[in-house]
Ligand code: FES
């Protein structure tokens with residue numbers, strides 16, 4: 675089956691079985707390897723991409739369902755101001771994610787802080803529970819998300 679969609683702001687086409695998962699299309703057909711595949715059950719968050727602006731685990735998405743939709747992977751998100759809000763905050767708080775959880779955490783944090791009021795500690799801990807990680811202290815991650823929010827607020831992109 676031929677499927678047209680928009681990947682990282684470019685019109686693309688893929689020809690594959692309709693049930694092939696988006697994560698496999700991204701990695702195998704487009705060689706975008708920063709989106710990781712691990713559990714294939716929608717539980718680890720390592721395969722998250724944005725579909726029409728919302729974070730979604732790509733391992734749960736059959737390719738036929740994304741016809742004509744906008745997909746943004748971490749490669750397409752990197753370098754944007756929104757991406758830099760988060761990355762500079764992670765550096766400052768010393769909680770930079772490893773390659774395994776990087777895309778998922780960045781997209782989840784982006785969704786949490788975008789266009790809203792400051793996230794609470796409870797909300798941040800809830801987000802973290804969706805990204806199993808034993809290598810980063812929770813307190814540093816909470817600080818990183820709060821700095822990311824401040825960075826976005828300074829750029830005037832948030833509600834007052
Ligand atoms: S590989 Fe998709 S959530 Fe784990």
Ligand code: FES
Nearest residue numbers: 771772775807809
């Ligand atoms: S920093 Fe990636 S799993 Fe802990």
